[in-house]
Amino acid sequence: MNARRTFATAGRALQQIRHDPRTVGLLLVVPSLLIGLIAWLFVDTPVFEQIGPAMLALFPFTIMFLITSIATLRERRTGTLERLLTMPIRQLEFILGYAIAFSLLALLQAAVTVSFAVWVCGLTIEGSLWLLFAIAVVDAILGTTLGLLASAFARTEFQVVQFMPALIFPQILLGGIFLPRDQLPDFLHFISDWLPLSHAIDALNAVATGSHDAAWIGVELLIIAAFIVGFIVLGAITLRRRTP
């Protein structure tokens, strides 16, 4: 592991994003707009209080997944990845560099989205706001690292876009938004325990309703962190220097 090459990659990815202010704008504003829309949609009902926390997991996770997988696919398509793989950079350094860069964006996005949900839309949070923010950040980083892994299996833009229905939608369906997880059929409940988004949604709900203590939420955060590490390691392993 070489920190210089990792941070150079992270800095370079951020420099690229900086030259594209519209993307930065969309990244920061779109999740808040969607949450505002949901709050408005369910105005004068208790629904927003019930699903609002889950939305804090859903939108940043999905958006970071898409942005990251397309950014790394682009690297593959333009030949810059092939060139880098002839250079002394290690696969893990490359993946970590991207993970760091997009995690910083995820941090900003989570700050904007959580603030908007709580202070503008009036989402009630019984537990710690800091904890809510931490979970939102970790959840967006989860989307980033899953995107890094997914793009390793995509050769075209069409494929990478279809990874969203393939990898993200099942996690949304089984995550407890449509039906509480403990009411799912046994087998689906078992599967949903193994999907990272379920744990992010559980943790956000627990903070919002104050139903669990910080230790329980900490365990959920550790589970999500384990998925993040797993996705990064798998992403580095599946990135081969020699290709057919």
Added chain:
Amino acid sequence: MPDTAPAIECESLRVRRGKKLVLHGITVTVPCGQVVGLLGPSGGGKTTLMRSIVGVQRIASGSVQVLGLPSGDARLRRLVGYSTQAASIYDDLTVRQNLSYFRSVLGARAEDIDRVLQETALSDTAGQLVATLSGGQRSRVSLAVAMLSSPPLLVLDEPTVGLDPVLREDLWNLFHDLARGGSTLLVSSHVMDEATRCDRLLLMRDGDLVADLTPSELLARTGAATAEEAFLAIIRQHPKHRAGGS
């Protein structure tokens, strides 16, 4: 011993891409310190051979030695500069930002950025976004990246494509300057009239190496007036290519 070894040594190199055998057992030795042209029509296997040399191509059989080391060896990653056919640089960064990123990856010195900017005549465009550059400027940025670590071997896939004659002239002069400084350059092109600019020629067609000679040998052997005609004559003489396949 890297000091005395040839720059490139391929032995019965066979590469399969999908179901198709794209290199049919290439055996060739490229000596150090020369500008070697890899010429032939598109689809003949030039890019695949170059990818094998820089160690990103999975090979079916045979071997490739580069500077006395097996291709893809970690020690070669600073010793071989590679530029792909499409300018492999970041469109949404400036020229200098591109160079400075690749410099960090290579661990090259900060002065190297200004050196390669000067050598590729890009000093005036250093602050410009790559997306706003012309095709010729972009391919020079890609070349500049390959030159950052002053590698003893440069593998350049079609570096002169789309350049105007003046720039092309400048680039070939630069290639010979680098060779005089001890570097070896493997330069591919599908434009036959670039053959006369090279010290040595490798002619490829349909996954076979059909000739390995100097430009004057090419003309003398075929009696042709131009490199283009000479190439066609070589193809006709080559036993494997009477019906366009093996």
